[in-house]
Amino acid sequence: xxxxxxxxxxxxxxxxxxxxxxxxxxxxxxxxxxxxxxxxxxxxxxxxxxxxxxxxxxxxxxxxxxxxxxxxxxxxxxxxxxxxxxxxxxxxxxxxxxxxxxxxxxxxxxxxxxxxxxxxxxxxxxxxxxxxxxxxxxxxxxxxxxxxxxxxxxxxxxxxxxxxxxxxxxxxxxxxxxxxxxxxxxxxxxxxxxxxxxxxxxxxxxxxxxxxxxxxxxxxxxxxxxxxxxxxxxxxxxxxxxxxxxxxxxxxxxxxxxxxxxxxxxxxxxxxxxxx
Amino acid sequence: xxxxxxxxxxxxxxxxxxxxxxxxxxxxxxxxxxxxxxxxxxxxxxxxxxxxxxxxxxxxxxxxxxxxxxxxxxxxxxxxxxxxxxxxxxxxxxxxxxxxxxxxxxxxxxxxxxxxxxxxxxxxxxxxxxxxxxxxxxxxxxxxxxxxxxxxxxxxxxxxxxxxxxxxxxxxxxxxxxxxxxxxxxxxxxxxxxxxxxxxxxxxxxxxxxxxxxxxxxxxxxxxxxxxxxxxxxxxxxxxxxxxxxxxxxxxxxxxxxxxxxxxxxxxxxxxxxxxxxxxxxxxxxxxxxxxxxxxxxxxxxxxxxxxxxxxxxxxxxxxxxxxx
Amino acid sequence: xxxxxxxxxxxxxxxxxxxxxxxxxxxxxxxxxxxxxxxxxxxxxxxxxxxxxxxxxxxxxxxxxxxxxxxxxxxxxxxxxxxxxxxxxxxxxxxxxxxxxxxxxxxxxxxxxxxxxxxxxxxxxxxxxxxxxxxxxxxxxxxxxxxxxxxxxxxxxxxxxxxxxxxxxxxxxxxxxxxxxxxxxxxxxxxxxxxxxxxxxxxxxxxxxxxxxxxxxxxxxxxxxxxxxxxxxxxxxxxxxxxxxxxxxxxxxxxxxxxxxxxxxxxxxxxxxxxxxxxxxxxxxxxxxxxxxxxxxxxxxxxxxxxxxxx
Numbered sequence: 040x041x042x043x044x045x046x047x048x049x050x051x052x053x054x055x056x057x058x059x060x061x062x063x064x065x066x067x068x069x070x071x072x073x074x075x076x077x078x079x080x081x082x083x084x085x086x087x088x089x090x091x092x093x094x095x096x097x098x099x100x101x102x103x104x105x106x107x108x109x110x111x112x113x114x115x116x117x118x119x120x121x122x123x124x125x126x127x128x129x130x131x132x133x134x135x136x137x138x139x140x141x142x143x144x145x146x147x148x149x150x151x152x153x154x155x156x157x158x159x160x161x162x163x164x165x166x167x168x169x170x171x172x173x174x175x176x177x178x179x180x181x182x183x184x185x186x187x188x189x190x191x192x193x194x195x196x197x198x199x200x201x202x203x204x205x206x207x208x209x210x211x212x213x214x215x216x217x218x219x220x221x222x223x224x225x226x227x228x229x230x231x232x233x234x235x236x237x238x239x240x241x242x243x244x245x246x247x248x249x250x251x252x253x254x255x256x257x258x259x260x261x262x263x264x265x266x267x268x269x270x271x272x273x274x275x276x277x278x279x280x281x282x283x284x285x286x287x288x289x290x291x292x293x294x295x296x297x298x299x300x301x302x303x304x305x306x307x308x309x310x311x312x313x314x315x
Numbered sequence: 316x317x318x319x320x321x322x323x324x325x326x327x328x329x330x331x332x333x334x335x336x337x338x339x340x341x342x343x344x345x346x347x348x349x350x351x352x353x354x355x356x357x358x359x360x361x362x363x364x365x366x367x368x369x370x371x372x373x374x375x376x377x378x379x380x381x382x383x384x385x386x387x388x389x390x391x392x393x394x395x396x397x398x399x400x401x402x403x404x405x406x407x408x409x410x411x412x413x414x415x416x417x418x419x420x421x422x423x424x425x426x427x428x429x430x431x432x433x434x435x436x437x438x439x440x441x442x443x444x445x446x447x448x449x450x451x452x453x454x455x456x457x458x459x460x461x462x463x464x465x466x467x468x469x470x471x472x473x474x475x476x477x478x479x480x481x482x483x484x485x486x487x488x489x490x491x492x493x494x495x496x497x498x499x500x501x502x503x504x505x506x507x508x509x510x511x512x513x514x515x516x517x518x519x520x521x522x523x524x525x526x527x528x529x530x531x532x533x534x535x536x537x538x539x540x541x542x543x544x545x546x547x548x549x550x551x552x553x554x555x556x557x558x559x560x561x562x563x564x565x566x567x568x569x570x571x572x573x574x575x576x577x578x579x580x581x582x583x584x585x586x587x588x589x590x591x592x593x594x595x596x597x598x599x600x601x602x603x604x605x606x607x608x609x610x611x612x613x614x615x616x617x618x619x620x621x622x623x624x625x626x627x628x629x630x631x632x633x634x635x636x637x638x639x640x
Numbered sequence: 641x642x643x644x645x646x647x648x649x650x651x652x653x654x655x656x657x658x659x660x661x662x663x664x665x666x667x668x669x670x671x672x673x674x675x676x677x678x679x680x681x682x683x684x685x686x687x688x689x690x691x692x693x694x695x696x697x698x699x700x701x702x703x704x705x706x707x708x709x710x711x712x713x714x715x716x717x718x719x720x721x722x723x724x725x726x727x728x729x730x731x732x733x734x735x736x737x738x739x740x741x742x743x744x745x746x747x748x749x750x751x752x753x754x755x756x757x758x759x760x761x762x763x764x765x766x767x768x769x770x771x772x773x774x775x776x777x778x779x780x781x782x783x784x785x786x787x788x789x790x791x792x793x794x795x796x797x798x799x800x801x802x803x804x805x806x807x808x809x810x811x812x813x814x815x816x817x818x819x820x821x822x823x824x825x826x827x828x829x830x831x832x833x834x835x836x837x838x839x840x841x842x843x844x845x846x847x848x849x850x851x852x853x854x855x856x857x858x859x860x861x862x863x864x865x866x867x868x869x870x871x872x873x874x875x876x877x878x879x880x881x882x883x884x885x886x887x888x889x890x891x892x893x894x895x896x897x898x899x900x901x902x903x904x905x906x907x908x909x910x911x912x913x914x915x916x917x918x919x920x921x922x923x924x925x926x927x928x929x930x931x932x933x934x935x936x937x938x939x940x941x942x943x944x945x946x947x948x949x950x951x
Contacts, residue, residue, distance in 0.1 A: 205740040206735040206740045206741035210741055211754060213731070470912060499851070500906055503904050510903060532902060532903050571853055572897065584827035585827075
C-alpha cells in the first residue's frame with residue numbers, strides 16, 4: 040500500500056517546494072537577479088573549481104547571480120501554472136459542464152467550440168498575439184492561461200454526462216432542485232477529482248509551453264529570468280560553461296516531473312476512494 | 316458405482332486478514348445438480364473460483380481434499396489445472412456481456428476453445444460449434460458464428476455461454492448465478508435447457524445462486540452458505556421439508572410466495588447484516604442475528620444430523636422448530 | 641378534491657437514438673399511449689420484463705422525463721404546469737440501485753435534507769425532521785454523519801426512502817426498490833415500505849419484475865409489454881385468473897420455493913422484445929402461444945386486457 044503512495048509524496052514535495060520558493064524565494068535570494076557584474080561573468084557554481092559561496096549557482100553571461108535568477112524564474116513558472124489552472128479551468132469546466140448537462144444543441148455548440156480550439160496550434164496563436172501586442176509577462180500569462188482549456192472542457196463534459204445518468208441526479212431533480220443547484224451541488228463535487236488531475240497536467244503543459252515560447256524569444260521578454268529564456272541565453276555557451284544551461288534545464292525537468300507525479304498520485308488516491 | 320464427479324473437503328479461502336470461505340465440504344455426483352445457495356458476501360462465488368483455480372493473486376487457498384472424478388487435483392500445477400479447466404470442467408457466469416469478449420465474434424471465441432483444447436482444425440471446430448449452438452437451442456446457428464455478442468439478446472448470449480462451456484463435453488459444469496441477469500420468462504427456459512443438457516451429457520452441475528426458488532426446482536442437493544460456512548446441507552426434499560438452521564428458516568420466511576403470504580402481512584425478515592469474518596473467528600457466525608442465540612454459540616455450532624445426509628450446524632436439536640411453532 | 645392521486649392520459653415517450661457515426665436513428669417507442677388512474681391511498685404494481693418501458697414510465701410520472709405526448713395529472717393538477725417545488729411536495733422516487741441513488745460526496749443527513757432545503761425549511765427544523773425520519777426508517781441517529789460508502793445496500797436504500805418521505809409527499813414511485821438487495825434485506829425494506837405507506841397514507845406506484853413481491857404489496861396490477869399495458873386489474877384477479885397470455889406466461893415462470901414441482905415449460909417463442917422494432921398487429925404475437933391470424937394484422941382493442949382472444 041505505502042509503495043503506491045511514493046510518487047504522490049515525491050510529487051507533492053517537489054511542487055510544494057517550488058510553491059514555497061515561488062512565494063518567499065525572491066525575498067531570500069542572495070542577490071538582485073537583474074544586477075549585472077561584467078567583471079564576474081560565467082563564474083562556476085560553488086561546488087566546481089573556481090566557484091565561490093558568493094554565488095552558489097555561479098553567474099550567467101552578464102554576471103547576474105544564477106541562484107537569484109533561478110528563484111525568480113520559479114516564481115514566473117509557478118505563476119504561469121497557477122493562472123492557467125484558474126483561467127483555463129474556469130473556461131473549460133464551464134463549457135464542459137454546460138454541454139454535458141444540457142446536451143442537445145448546447146452540447147453541439149460546445150463541441151464545435153472545442154473542435155475549433157483543437158484545430159488551432161498554440162504556438163501560432165502565441166506568435167500572433169505577441170506580434171500584435173508585444174510580449175510582456177502579462178501577455179504571456181494571459182495568452183497561455185486563456186488557451187489551454189480544451190482538456191478541462193472535454194473531460195468535464197464526459198464526466199458530467201456520466202454523473203447526470205446516475206440516479207442521485209434524478210432524485211435531486213425529483214426533490215425539486217433547480218438546475219443551478221443540481222450542477223453546483225450534485226455534479227461539480229463529483230467531477231472535481233477528475234479535474235484536479237487535469238489541472239496538474241495542464242499546469243505542466245503551460246510551464247513547458249512558456250519555456251518553449253521564451254526559448255524562441257516570443258515569451259517572457261528579457262531581462263525577466265524565465266527558465267526558458269535562461270536556457271536560450273545559455274545555448275551559445277553550452278559546451279564551454281555547461282552549467283549555465285544545465286541548471287535551468289534540470290530545474291524545469293524536476294518541476295514538470297513533480298507536477299506529473301503529483302497528478303498521477305492524486306488520480307490514484309482520489310479515484311480509488313470515490314469508486315465504491 | 317462411479318465416484319462423485321467433484322468432491323471438496325475443508326476448503327478455505329482467505330484474502331489478507333479476512334476469510335471468505337471457512338472450511339466447506341460438498342460433493343456433486345454424476346448427473347446431479349448441487350446448489351450452493353446464499354446471499355451476497357457468503358463466499359459462494361469465491362468457492363466456485365477456488366474449485367476452478369481462478370482465484371485472484373493474493374488469495375490463500377487451502378483444502379483438505381479436492382477430487383475430480385476420483386482423482387486428486389489439489390496438488391496440480393497451474394498448467395495442469397488450466398488443461399483440466401477448459402477440457403473437463405466448464406464454468407458459466409452471471410453476466411454474459413462481460414464473459415463474452417465483445418470485440419470478437421461468437422464463432423472465433425467458440426472455435427478458439429476447440430482448437431486450443433482439442434486441436435481441431437478451423438473447419439472442424441466451426442462445425443462442432445454450429446452443432447453445439449443448435450443443441451442449446453440457438454436459432455440460425457451458422458449465422459450466429461459471425462455475430463458479435465452485442466447483437467444478441469441476454470437470453471441468447473447466455474445460451475452461447477452455455478454452448479461454449481459444453482464444447483469440450485466436460486464432466487462438471489459450474490454455473491455462477493447463470494440466470495440472475497435474465498428476464499424471468501427467459502430464466503425458466505434457460506434452466507430447462509440446462510436440465511436437458513445435464514440429462515443428455517451426464518453432467519454434474521454445481522449451481523450457485525441466491526434464489527431459493529431456483530434451488531427448489533432444480534437441485535438434487537443443497538448447501539446453504541452463510542459467512543463462509545455451510546450451515547445446512549442435504550437433499551432438496553429433506554431440506555425444504557424440514558429446514559433446520561435458523562438462517563435457512565429465516566430466508567424461507569423472507570420470500571414472498573404468491574398465494575401463500577397474505578397481502579398486508581409482514582414478511583419474515585432477518586435483522587442485521589452479513590458479517591465479515593476475520594481469521595480466528597470461532598463459534599456460529601449467525602449468532603448476532605439469531606433469535607435463538609445462547610452463550611454456547613460463541614464457542615461452537617454443533618454439527619447436527621436431521622436424518623440421513625441432511626446436516627446442519629446449530630446448538631438446537633433436530634426438529635426444534637416443531638415445538639416452537 | 642379529486643380522489644385520483646395520479647393520472648396518466650395518453651402518455652407516450654419515444655427516443656430517437658443515432659447509432660454510431662453513420663447509422664440511422666433508431667426510433668424507440670418506450671411508452672405507447674398509456675392511460676392510468678390510481679386512486680388516492682392505493683398501491684399499483686407495474687410489472688414487466690426488460691424492454692417493456694416501465695422505468696421510462698416511472699420517470700415520466702415523476703417529471704424527470706417529459707412525455708412525447710399525453711399528460712400526467714397529480715392530485716388533479718397538470719404535472720407539466722406545476723412548479724418544481726409543488727411537484728416535489730406531491731411525488732417522490734425510490735430508485736433501484738442504492739449505490740448510485742445517493743450522492744457519494746454528501747453526508748447522509750445532507751442527502752435526506754435536500755427536499756427540505758429546496759422547500760426553504762429553516763436549518764433547525766430541518767435537523768429535527770431529518771433526525772426523526774432517519775429513525776423512522778430504522779437507522780440510528782448518528783447515521784446522518786456518515787457517507788453513503790460506509791453503509792450497506794439495505795441501509796442506503798433506507799436513506800433513499802427517508803429522503804423521499806422527509807417532506808411527506810402524497811405519492812411514492814418505487815422503481816425496482818429491492819431488486820438489488822439480498823432476500824433478507826428485501827424483506828426488511830418491503831416491511832418498512834408497508835409500514836410507512838400506512839403511516840403516511842401514501843399512494844404507491846411500485847415497479848418491479850418480481851411478481852411475488854408485487855403480489856405481496858399491490859392492490860392493483862398493470863402488466864406492461866413493449867410500451868403498453870396489456871392487462872390491468874385488481875391484484876386477486878390478475879394473479880388468480882390472468883387473462884392475457886403474457887401474464888399467464890409470466891406467472892408460470894415464477895419459481896416458487898416448492899420442491900418437486902420441476903421447471904415450468906413456458907411456451908414463449910424465440911423472439912425477444914425489442915422496443916425499436918415493435919411487431920405489427922398485436923405486439924405480443926411473435927411470442928404468443930395462442931396467436932391466430934388476426935393477431936398478426938390488427939392491434940387488439942384497448943381495454944383492461946389487450947388481447948383478441950381474452951374474454
